Amino acid sequence: MLRYAAMMMIAGLLMVSVLPGTANAENDIEGLMKTIAGGKGGAHKVLKKLLATPETDWEKVSAETKKYAEATGKLGATKPEKGDSKSWEKLCKEFDAAAKELNAAATKKDKKAADTAYGKLSESCEVCHEAHR
Numbered sequence: 001m002l003r004y005a006a007m008m009m010i011a012g013l014l015m016v017s018v019l020p021g022t023a024n025a026e027n028d029i030e031g032l033m034k035t036i037a038g039g040k041g042g043a044h045k046v047l048k049k050l051l052a053t054p055e056t057d058w059e060k061v062s063a064e065t066k067k068y069a070e071a072t073g074k075l076g077a078t079k080p081e082k083g084d085s086k087s088w089e090k091l092c093k094e095f096d097a098a099a100k101e102l103n104a105a106a107t108k109k110d111k112k113a114a115d116t117a118y119g120k121l122s123e124s125c126e127v128c129h130e131a132h133r
């Protein structure tokens with residue numbers, strides 16, 4: 001009986017934690033991560049190609065960096081299932097700052113600044129995944 005009650009409680013908790021995510025899937029962590037780095041169309045991958053191409057197409061780069069920074073801007077409002085919230089807040093802030101730096105570099109068409117900011121973004125993936133994924 002006790003086990004049944006415990007199971008129902010866990011099921012209830014799961015539903016509560018899943019519902020807001022399904023209501024707004026684009027803005028949960030998984031949805032934002034897909035925008036940032038998912039599949040072929042994820043901003044991080046697209047930018048890697050764009051920044052490696054000589055004669056930078058700044059219009060295309062800007063479109064991606066804008067999408068990128070919008071998504072990282074929303075990440076801080078989410079709560080990860082794993083890891084503590086202080087760490088999450090800090091990592092989200094740093095991630096967002098680097099994405100904004102990249103977006104600003106694209107606006108200024110500053111390739112060196114763009115490469116630096118992109119490098120910071122690339123280094124942040126593993127750190128955060130290790131702690132919170």
Ligand code: HEC
Pocket residue numbers: 029030033034037038039044075080091092095121122124125126128129132133
């Ligand atoms: C601030 C923390 C953080 C940073 C930085 C971060 N990620 Fe993530 N990422 C996560 C978390 C948490 C998940 C798990 C999301 C889930 O499935 O609920 C995730 C999931 C993913 C996924 C799987 C998405 C899916 O389809 O389920 C990919 C791909 C990914 N991240 C790529 C990257 C790449 C590439 C970078 C660096 C450019 C990066 N992430 C940076 C936190 C982060």
